Structures are given as C-alpha cells and as structure tokens.
Amino acid sequence: MKIAILPGDGIGTEIVAEAVKVLEALDLKFEMEQALVGGAAYEAHGHPLPESTLNLAKQADAILFGAVGDWKYDKLDRPLRPEQAILGLRKNLGLFANFRPAICYEELVGASSLKPELVSGLDILIIRELTGDIYFGQPRGRRISPDGAFAGADEAFDTMRYTRPEVERIARVAFEAARKRSKRVTSVDKANVLETFQFWKDIVIEVHKDYPDVALDHMYVDNAAMQLVKEPKRFDVVVTGNMFGDILSDEASMLTGSIGMLPSASLNTQNQGLYEPSHGSAPDIAGKGIANPLATILSAAMMLRFSLNQTEAADRIEAAVKKVLAQGFRTADIYSPGTQKVSTAQMGQAVLKALA
Ligand code: IPM
Ligand code: MG
Numbered sequence: 396m397k398i399a400i401l402p403g404d405g406i407g408t409e410i411v412a413e414a415v416k417v418l419e420a421l422d423l424k425f426e427m428e429q430a431l432v433g434g435a436a437y438e439a440h441g442h443p444l445p446e447s448t449l450n451l452a453k454q455a456d457a458i459l460f461g462a463v464g465d466w467k468y469d470k471l472d473r474p475l476r477p478e479q480a481i482l483g484l485r486k487n488l489g490l491f492a493n494f495r496p497a498i499c500y501e502e503l504v505g506a507s508s509l510k511p512e513l514v515s516g517l518d519i520l521i522i523r524e525l526t527g528d529i530y531f532g533q534p535r536g537r538r539i540s541p542d543g544a545f546a547g548a549d550e551a552f553d554t555m556r557y558t559r560p561e562v563e564r565i566a567r568v569a570f571e572a573a574r575k576r577s578k579r580v581t582s583v584d585k586a587n588v589l590e591t592f593q594f595w596k597d598i599v600i601e602v603h604k605d606y607p608d609v610a611l612d613h614m615y616v617d618n619a620a621m622q623l624v625k626e627p628k629r630f631d632v633v634v635t636g637n638m639f640g641d642i643l644s645d646e647a648s649m650l651t652g653s654i655g656m657l658p659s660a661s662l663n664t665q666n667q668g669l670y671e672p673s674h675g676s677a678p679d680i681a682g683k684g685i686a687n688p689l690a691t692i693l694s695a696a697m698m699l700r701f702s703l704n705q706t707e708a709a710d711r712i713e714a715a716v717k718k719v720l721a722q723g724f725r726t727a728d729i730y731s732p733g734t735q736k737v738s739t740a741q742m743g744q745a746v747l748k749a750l751a
Contacts, residue, residue: 595636
C-alpha cells in the first residue's frame with residue numbers, strides 16, 4: 396500500500412506533519428512518499444501540479460492532502476494558481492464523490508455559534524459532486540468586444556453543466572451512504588431557476604426508484620442555507636452539485652464549532668481516494684504553530700477506513716481524538732475558558748499519547 400503525502404501551502408505543512416506522525420505510530424505496512432503541490436510546487440517547479448506529483452498521486456492507493464493557496468498568487472494566470480492543483484487532482488483521478496461530514500463533538504458544543512440545543516448531537520453528511528458543474532463546464536472565459544469599449548474584457552462567463560451519468564452516479568453514492576445511516580437523503584438544487592438543476596432533480600428522482608427504503612426530499616439551495624442554521628438536525632445525508640456543495644459544506648462545518656475539526660474524502664469509482672481537511676491553507680495563521688491538526692488527523696482515519704481497509708486503525712485514531720478533547724486539549728480555534736490551549740505540535744503529541 397502506498398500513500399502519497401501532499402502537504403501543500405500555508406498551514407498544510409504543519410498539520411500534515413502531525414497526521415504523518417500519527418500514521419507512523421500505527422506501525423502498519425504502508426509506504427509514504429511526499430511531494431510538493433500548490434504554491435510550493437509552483438515556486439520549485441513552475442507549476443502547481445507538476446507531472447511528478449500527479450504521477451505519484453495516480454500510483455498511490457490513497458492521497459493525504461493538506462491545503463493549497465495564498466493571496467500572493469492571486470495575480471498569477473489561472474492555470475498556474477495553487478487551487479488548480481486540487482482541481483487537477485480531482486479531475487485527473489476522477490474523484491467525483493466528496494464526503495464532507497459535519498459532526499458536532501459533545502465537548503465542542505459550546506464552540507458553535509448556534510445555541511447548544513440546535514447542534515448537540517449534530518451529524519450531517521454532505522455529499523458533494525466534485526468533477527462537474529460550473530467548476531469544469533466549457534466554454535468559460537472572458538470576451539473583449541470588437542470595439543474594445545473597455546480596457547481588458549467586457550464580459551466573463553462560466554458554464555454550468557451536468558451529464559446524466561454524472562448525476563446518476565453521485566445520486567447512487569448518496570442513497571448507498573444513506574442506507575448505512577438514517578435512510579434519509581435531501582437533494583439540494585435550484586430547479587426553480589436553473590435548467591441544470593431541474594435535470595439534476597429529475598435524475599435523482601429516477602435513481603431513487605432503486606432505493607425505495609430511503610426517504611428522499613428536495614430543497615432549493617437558498618432554503619437549504621437557511622435551514623442549516625435554523626434547524627440543522629433536520630438533515631442527514633445531503634447530496635448536491637459542486638458549487639452548492641462547496642458553499643453549504645463550509646456553512647455546515649462551522650455549525651460544529653470549528654472547520655478545524657472536519658475531515659473529508661474524495662473518492663473515484665475504484666475507491667482510490669484523496670483525503671483532506673475541509674478547511675483551507677489559512678495563510679493568516681501559517682507558520683505560527685497554532686493551526687488545528689485534528690481535521691487532517693481525522694482525514695487520515697477516513698483514509699484508513701475507505702481506501703486502505705484498516706478499520707481498526709481508523710477506530711483507534713478517532714477514539715484518540717475524542718480522548719484528547721475529553722482531556723481538555725484545545726487549539727486556539729476551539730478554545731474556550733476552562734480548557735487547555737495547545738499548539739499544533741502539542742495537539743499532535745496529545746493524540747499520539749492517547750493512541751498508545
Ligand atoms: C474546497 C475548496 C476548493 C473548492 C478550492 C480550493 C479550489 O474551497 O475544497 O472546498 O472550491 O472546491
Ligand atoms: Mg470550499
């Protein structure tokens with residue numbers, strides 16, 4: 396078994412380092428190989444996703460990814476920006492199914508911006524389609540009018556697009572996932588306005604015929620954004636497109652107290668997966684040693700469970716994380732009075748100790 400380790404930029408390097416220590420401590424037989432990605436790869440090789448990094452990712456059974464991006468690259472041409480690395484990995488490896496759980500740990504109920512009774516026991520699974528939609532639809536670009544009325548372009552456009560097989564397979568993933576949980580799926584769309592999402596809704600209804608044991612409801616994305624803060628526990632499995640999933644998963648993650656706690660998995664049809672924290676590279680706190688490594692450590696646990704078939708090891712990591720929270724260790728993002736504030740490395744150490 397081979398794991399590609401791609402720390403990336405910003406806090407990515409700090410949090411992945413802690414997750415790697417946890418993986419090493421498990422004493423399992425797998426090989427880990429590290430490579431540059433994002434802004435770090437651009438600096439070294441002139442491209443955010445160099446051939447060598449992409450090849451390593453393709454060969455690996457699983458990928459542990461940190462985060463990419465920094466405002467200092469905002470002026471680069473789009474194909475060279477760090478974000479293209481993660482988009483390129485998703486597209487090249489066909490990682491179409493993105494699992495973003497939003498689980499509220501009992502110890503962190505007070506860290507949520509919502510009232511404790513609204514989030515206590517919260518356990519939502521957002522399933523975001525990851526290789527279609529307006530993220531990848533063609534054509535896209537900018538147009539300059541023939542009379543050159545404006546400096547630069549006077550029009551810009553992206554194409555929202557889904558194909559039938561793309562919607563069918565993500566719908567199946569959602570219904571299958573729901574079967575292992577409370578058997579409820581909410582499909583989020585904007586069918587009242589967008590052709591793409593009427594098509595989405597129609598196909599989800601069709602696929603649902605194969606899953607009569609699962610309850611399905613539909614919600615417009617604006618309403619879903621509202622319901623997530625009004626009554627988040629009404630949701631169980633949420634399935635949606637790439638763009639809406641991007642937005643709603645950030646919203647849902649914050650209900651749990653901190654985006655610093657949430658892992659994610661992106662899988663292809665062969666169950667090869669990329670595992671990354673749901674948060675970004677946070678350049679504002681990079682290098683300060685205060686980032687929360689738990690989302691990445693929990694992503695490593697997801698990797699063991701989904702791609703490497705090491706359920707027991709995954710359970711051990713998750714139990715260790717629960718233990719350090721119960722012991723009162725908190726990085727700054729989840730700190731509250733009465734708990735013990737620790738650094739990134741101290742949190743990593745605490746997990747290692749809890750594992751032993
Ligand atoms: C995410 C991120 C990415 C996305 C960016 C970094 C390209 O926001 O994984 O949610 O928009 O998908
Ligand atoms: Mg996002």
